[in-house]
Amino acid sequence: MxxxxxxxxxxxxxxxxxxxxxxxxxxxxxxxxxxxxxxxxxxxxxxxxxxxxxxxxxxTPPQIVDAPDALALPREAVVGRLRFERVSFRYPGASAPVLREIDLTIEPGETVALVGATGCGKSTLLSLVPRLHEVTGGRITLDGHDLRDLRLDSLRRLVGMAFEEPTLFSMSVRENLTLGRPDAGDDEVRAALALAQAEFAYDLPWGLATRVGEQGLSLSGGQRQRLALARAVLGRPALLVLDDPLSALDVHTEALVEAALRRVLRGSTALLVVHRPSTIALADRVALLAGGRITAIGRHSELLATVPAYRALLAADPPSGEPPPAASTPDGWDLVRS
Ligand SMILES: Nc1ncnc2c1ncn2[C@@H]1O[C@H](COP(=O)(O)OP(=O)(O)OP(=O)(O)O)[C@@H](O)[C@H]1O
Ligand SMILES: [Mg+2]
Missing domain, CATH: 1.20.5 (Single alpha-helices involved in coiled-coils or other helix-helix interfaces)
Structure with missing residues (x-):
């Protein structure tokens, strides 16, 4: 126009x-x-x-902060006796507590596996150790020190953790591994990766400098899990809390990681959440969590023999007193179930 x-x-x-x-x-x-x-x-x-x-x-002001006269425990001074003393925990706003009066002592160097039905509070219990949540009743002590009297940075340096859903940040593999230990040397990183059977990291396009996470290379669930495990064991922390660390691995890799983990667990006090009977073999004792309480604790074989609820959880056996499932004709599903 x-x-x-x-x-x-x-x-x-x-x-x-x-x-x-x-x-x-x-x-x-x-x-x-x-x-x-x-x-x-x-x-x-x-x-x-x-x-x-x-x-x-x-x-947002953090609600979990250092006490005014909090102390820092050096790694060498830590023996590693972790005690839960009548620990209760309720999520803010929740009507019922998730954990009620938990009493549990983990001796230095001991590995305790935590088993329980899904949603019973296992991850919650683990998150209390590095103080991601604060106990709402009772106390947790490390070598007799209430965790609330320790400095957060010191406590979190002592605790190595790997969660159910591992988070990798948008940065290089190396940076992801050394998040909590920026001073870690190449040898330490190599040892941690070997232990977690995560040497695939060296074969990534740029090796350990490859960017992973949200804006980088996507890794598979099992790869992420192994990197998270390597991050947790880097520098041999005094306490290890691992939430189902081997769940995404195939049987062969699981066996390799398990064998390596056994060596690390000897040097640390550890609390593991496990779902599979094969992983329970890593633990010295097993604690059964149900209804917010520890209802049984002991060696795997003892619990299997004496605690029907434990047997039911792990072996998919009905607790005694209940009828066995109705026999069915063999079909494909029976094979899968068995
Ligand atoms: N951030 C949260 N706020 C409120 N409630 C929560 C929160 N996280 C978990 N819960 C509730 O606490 C209970 C225990 O959750 P938790 O994650 O500890 O279970 P879990 O034993 O680790 O289960 P799974 O074996 O499936 O990992 C659940 O009922 C859950 O709904
Ligand atoms: Mg969980």
């Missing part, structure tokens, strides 16, 4: 050709900024919302 009306006006002599050209080129220059204004406003609003959210997170 501009061109047609402009050409007509120029023909009538109302406009010079130069004025028409100037008008058209100015108009073209304006189109892009006007169009992008809408886009810029929308983006700006999104950024403002995101910035608000970041501020909210940064401004």
């Amino acid at each position: 501009v061109l047609v009306a402009g050409a007509a006006a120029a023909a009538r002599g109302a406009l010079t050709i130069g004025e028409l050209v100037a008008f058209v080129s100015l108009q073209l220059m304006l189109i892009w900024p006007v169009q992008s204004l809408g886009w810029i406003i929308a983006n700006g609003q999104e950024a403002a919302t995101a910035a608000d959210r970041i501020q909210e997170v940064l401004d």
Whole structure:
């Protein structure tokens, strides 16, 4: 329209050709900024919302903080006796406590496996050790020191942990491994990777410098789990808390990691959550968690022989007193179940 009306006006002599050209080129220059204004406003609003959210997170005062006269325990001074003394825990806002008056002592160097039905509070119990949550009743002590009297940075340096759903941050494999131990040397990293059977990390496109996590290379569940395990055992922490560390591994890798883990567990006091009978072999004692309490504790074979609930959980045997499942004709599912 501009061109047609402009050409007509120029023909009538109302406009010079130069004025028409100037008008058209100015108009073209304006189109892009006007169009992008809408886009810029929308983006700006999104950024403002995101910035608000970041501020909210940064401004939240942590509820778990150092006591005024908290002490730092050096690694060498730690023997490693971990005691839960009538520990209770209730999530904020929850109606019932998840854990009730847990009493458990783990001797230095001992490995205790925690078993229980899904949702009974195993992960919650583990999270109390590095003080990701604060106990709401009772206390947890390490070598007689209430965990709340220790400095958080010192406590978390003493505790190596690997969670059920391992988190890798958007940075290199090496940085992910040495998050809590920036001073770790190449030898230590190599040893930790060997232990977790995670040497695949050296074969990634850029080796240990490969970026993984959200914005990097995606790793499989089992690979992430092994890196998380390597991170946990790096530098031989005094306490190890592992939440089902071998769940995503195939039987062969599991056996290799298990054998290596056995060596590390000898040097640390450890609390493991395990679901599979094969992994329980790593533990000196097994504790059965049910209804927020430890209902049985002892050696695997003892519990199997004397505690029907334990047998039911691990062996899929019905507890005595209940009828066995109705016999069915063999079909594909029977094979799968067996
Ligand atoms: N952050 C939370 N806030 C409130 N309730 C929670 C929170 N995390 C877990 N719970 C509740 O606490 C209970 C115990 O959860 P937990 O994760 O400890 O179970 P679990 O024994 O580790 O189960 P699984 O074997 O499936 O891993 C569950 O009923 C769960 O709903
Ligand atoms: Mg869990």
